[in-house]
Amino acid sequence: MSELHLVDAHCHLDFESFDNDREQVIQRAEKNNISDIIIPGTQKKYWPRIRKLCAGHNQLHACYGLHPYWTDRHCEQDLVELAAYIEANTPVALGECGLDFRPQQADREKQLHFFEAQLGLAEKFRIPLVIHSVNATEVVIRCIKKFSGLRGMIHSYSGSTEQAKQLLDLGFLISISAAVTYDNAKKIRRVVRDIPLTTLLLETDAPDQPDRQHSGERNEPAYLVNTLEAIAGIREQDIEIIAKQTTANARALFTI
Numbered sequence: 001m002s003e004l005h006l007v008d009a010h011c012h013l014d015f016e017s018f019d020n021d022r023e024q025v026i027q028r029a030e031k032n033n034i035s036d037i038i039i040p041g042t043q044k045k046y047w048p049r050i051r052k053l054c055a056g057h058n059q060l061h062a063c064y065g066l067h068p069y070w071t072d073r074h075c076e077q078d079l080v081e082l083a084a085y086i087e088a089n090t091p092v093a094l095g096e097c098g099l100d101f102r103p104q105q106a107d108r109e110k111q112l113h114f115f116e117a118q119l120g121l122a123e124k125f126r127i128p129l130v131i132h133s134v135n136a137t138e139v140v141i142r143c144i145k146k147f148s149g150l151r152g153m154i155h156s157y158s159g160s161t162e163q164a165k166q167l168l169d170l171g172f173l174i175s176i177s178a179a180v181t182y183d184n185a186k187k188i189r190r191v192v193r194d195i196p197l198t199t200l201l202l203e204t205d206a207p208d209q210p211d212r213q214h215s216g217e218r219n220e221p222a223y224l225v226n227t228l229e230a231i232a233g234i235r236e237q238d239i240e241i242i243a244k245q246t247t248a249n250a251r252a253l254f255t256i
Contacts, residue, residue: 004243005035006228007250008221009175010096010130010155010203013039013060014050017207017218026057029221035059035247036256037221038203040096040130040155042067044078047085061256063130065095065118068111079117086125092254093152094122095130099140112143119147128152128253131172137163144170153253156205160187161194168199173249175201178211178223181230192234197245201253202227 008029018025029037039054041047041064054062064085066074086094097118099111122129129152133140137159144150144167151171156179157164164174179185180192192200204227206219211226228246232239250256 004033004240005247006033006202006224006243007247007254007256008034008037008204008206008224009153009201009250009254010040010177011037011206011221012042012208013037013206013221014046014053015207018220022053025220025222026059029224030059032222032225033243034221034224036061036250038063038092038130038250038254040067040093041065041091042096043070043073044081051089061092061254062089063091063093063095064089065097065130066114067096068098068100068115068132069105071105071107071111071114074114079114079121082118083121083124086121086127091127092256093128093130094118094125095152096132096155097129098132099134099136099143100132101135101139105134112139115140116143116146119143119150122150122152123147129172130155132156134158141166141170144172151253153201155203156209157191158188159191161191164191164195164199168195173199173201173253175203176227176231177203177205177209178219178227178230179209180234181211181213181226183212189234192231197235197237197242198249200231200242200246201250202231202246
């Protein structure tokens with residue numbers, strides 16, 4: 001494992017929960033073969049802190065976007081400023097954007113408006129997308145089809161194998177979180193087993209979604225190795241093969 005390099009394709013390292021030990025978290029990630037970390041944006045007010053954080057660490061890579069969870073906090077001007085921010089700062093992707101159709105979430109029509117606007121920006125700037133999709137995979141697929149030439153990743157994928165294959169055909173990779181480490185995660189385990197390794201990414205979604213070994217704790221990039229091991233077991237492939245290919249997938253998508 002010491003010669004391998006892993007990419008955490010989705011980690012909110014800018015969040016306040018890392019304020020007290022962020023540098024130590026980064027060091028632990030390096031010791032566990034995490035060579036690169038992709039940091040998605042969630043709200044306009046947090047884009048500058050992501051930019052500053054990534055400017056100070058070559059292995060951290062910025063994305064800027066408007067997350068559906070906070071749709072009620074977004075405004076039309078945010079979309080204008082997102083376009084300007086992308087043009088000025090050349091992030092590795094646009095996101096985190098998408099749809100979250102859990103009952104407690106914001107108005108669906110407003111979510112759709114902001115999501116499709118960001119898809120349009122990705123089309124305009126020819127930049128990959130980091131897409132959040134909860135209880136909304138079919139609608140996400142329909143939205144993507146309205147645009148041409150889009151590519152990106154579906155973060156912490158939770159849809160079916162059939163839906164995953166549709167997304168692959170549309171130019172999207174499937175990112176696997178630590179949910180796969182839990183024995184009852186039968187649907188995502190089927191996806192991991194049934195789609196090509198060339199279409200998979202690994203992520204932590206830290207500080208959220210800890211693996212089974214760290215259930216109830218704050219998640220962090222160093223724990224990505226546990227997701228790697230779970231995927232290797234499900235696919236019955238060597239860890240080194242999984243690591244090498246998923247890293248190649250991430251580097252190609254994000255141009256890092």
